[in-house]
Amino acid sequence: MMLVMQKTAPDKQIEDWSQLTRLIRDWASELGFQALHISDASADTVATENGLNAWLEAGCHGEMDYMAKHGIKRTRPAELVPGTLRVISVRMNNKPVEMENSWHAIRNGQRAFISRYALGRDYHKVVRARLQKLAGRIRTQVGEFGYRVFSDSAPVMEVEWASRSGLGWRGKHTLLLTREAGSFFFLGEIYTDLPLLVDQPAQNYCGSCTRCIDVCPTQAIVAPYRLDARRCISYLTIELKGSIPEDMRPLIGNRVYGCDDCQLICPWNKFSKLTEEEDFAVRHGLDDVALVDLFAWSQLEFEEKLAGSPIRRIGHERWLRNLAIGLGNAPTSPEIIAALQARSNDPSPLVREHVQWALARHGSSE
Structure with a gap:
C-alpha cells in the first residue's frame, strides 16, 4: 500500500474531466488492465454496511477477524483515506490455462488442484505496481493529487465498488462477473480526490442460473449472493490456521490451495480469456503435478x-x-x-x- 493523499485538489486546473477520464482509460489499457471504471466514493452505502454486519454477526467470516475491523472505513472510502471523492476500479485477466485442463486436474485424484490465480507470481505486487504507474501518469497530466492504490491489500470492498462502477456485477457466488471476461481476473483500486466522471452500474445477468451454488463441493454458497466462508474450500485451505474440520475433509478432494469450481462452472466464463501477463504464467508445473x-x-x-x-x-x-x-x-x-x-x-x-x-x-x- 502507498499513502500519497497529500492534496485535496490537483495542482493544475482541469477544464475537461471527460477528456482526462478517457486518457486514464487509455493509460490503463497500455499498462495491461483490460478495463477501468469509476464510482462515486460518497454514494450511500448503508444497505451494504447492514449486509456486512449481518454476515459478520452470523459468524460467516470464520477466523478472518480482519473482516470485522476498521468499522465503516471498509465501506466508506473517505473514512479510510480522507479526501477521497472517486474510486477507480480496474481488472486484469489472470487465467493461465484453459478450463478443460482445470476440470481434468480436479477429477484426477492423484494430482493436486491449485486455484488458477495462484499458479504464477503474487498478484498483489503486480497489480499495485501497475496502479502506481497509472497514478504517475495521471500526475504528469494534472500535477500533484491525492491518491492511494490497493489490490486486496486493505479494508476495501473491491467487488462492491467494482459493481457500483459498472466494471461488472456481483455474481451469486459473490465474485465479480462480466459478460466480456467472466470472472477470471484480479481487481485493483485507486482512491483519489480527483472529481472524475462516474460510470453507471452494470446490469446483473445471472438470471435464474444456480450452477455455482449447485456445484460447490461444500455447499458454502448458502444462498444467492451469500457465502459462508467457514464452509468454503478457499477459506479452509488458505485462511484457516488450525485443523480443518473432519466433516469438511472428504469434500475438499484434491483441492490443496483454493477452489475454482464456482467459476469453472459459470456460463459467463466461456468468454474468459487467457492472461498475457508473464508474471501470471504457470510456474514449476503446478497446473499438473x-x-x-x-x-x-x-x-x-x-x-x-x-x-x-x-x-x-x-x-x-x-x-x-x-x-x-x-x-x-x-x-x-x-x-x-x-x-x-x-x-x-x-x-x-x-x-x-x-x-x-x-x-x-x-x-x-x-
Whole structure:
C-alpha cells in the first residue's frame, strides 16, 4: 500500500474531466488492465454496511477477524483515506490455462488442484505496481493529487465498488462477473480526490442460473449472493490456521490451495480469456503435478520454489496439512500410503493429525 493523499485538489486546473477520464482509460489499457471504471466514493452505502454486519454477526467470516475491523472505513472510502471523492476500479485477466485442463486436474485424484490465480507470481505486487504507474501518469497530466492504490491489500470492498462502477456485477457466488471476461481476473483500486466522471452500474445477468451454488463441493454458497466462508474450500485451505474440520475433509478432494469450481462452472466464463501477463504464467508445473511430489517438498524446497507465489504465505506446515487431505482422498495406492507414512512422525502436530486421518482413510496406520 502507498499513502500519497497529500492534496485535496490537483495542482493544475482541469477544464475537461471527460477528456482526462478517457486518457486514464487509455493509460490503463497500455499498462495491461483490460478495463477501468469509476464510482462515486460518497454514494450511500448503508444497505451494504447492514449486509456486512449481518454476515459478520452470523459468524460467516470464520477466523478472518480482519473482516470485522476498521468499522465503516471498509465501506466508506473517505473514512479510510480522507479526501477521497472517486474510486477507480480496474481488472486484469489472470487465467493461465484453459478450463478443460482445470476440470481434468480436479477429477484426477492423484494430482493436486491449485486455484488458477495462484499458479504464477503474487498478484498483489503486480497489480499495485501497475496502479502506481497509472497514478504517475495521471500526475504528469494534472500535477500533484491525492491518491492511494490497493489490490486486496486493505479494508476495501473491491467487488462492491467494482459493481457500483459498472466494471461488472456481483455474481451469486459473490465474485465479480462480466459478460466480456467472466470472472477470471484480479481487481485493483485507486482512491483519489480527483472529481472524475462516474460510470453507471452494470446490469446483473445471472438470471435464474444456480450452477455455482449447485456445484460447490461444500455447499458454502448458502444462498444467492451469500457465502459462508467457514464452509468454503478457499477459506479452509488458505485462511484457516488450525485443523480443518473432519466433516469438511472428504469434500475438499484434491483441492490443496483454493477452489475454482464456482467459476469453472459459470456460463459467463466461456468468454474468459487467457492472461498475457508473464508474471501470471504457470510456474514449476503446478497446473499438473502429483500430490506425492508436492508432499515430498522440504521446507527449504517449499520456500525456494514458491518464492514470489501467493501460496508461500500459508507456510510449509499448512501446505502439508492440505496435501495430506488430498492424499487421504486420493485412490489408494502403495505410493500414496508410503508418502503419508513418511510424514507420520512429522514434527508438526497439525501435520501428524491430518496424516493419521489420511492413512485411516486408506485402511492403514503407522
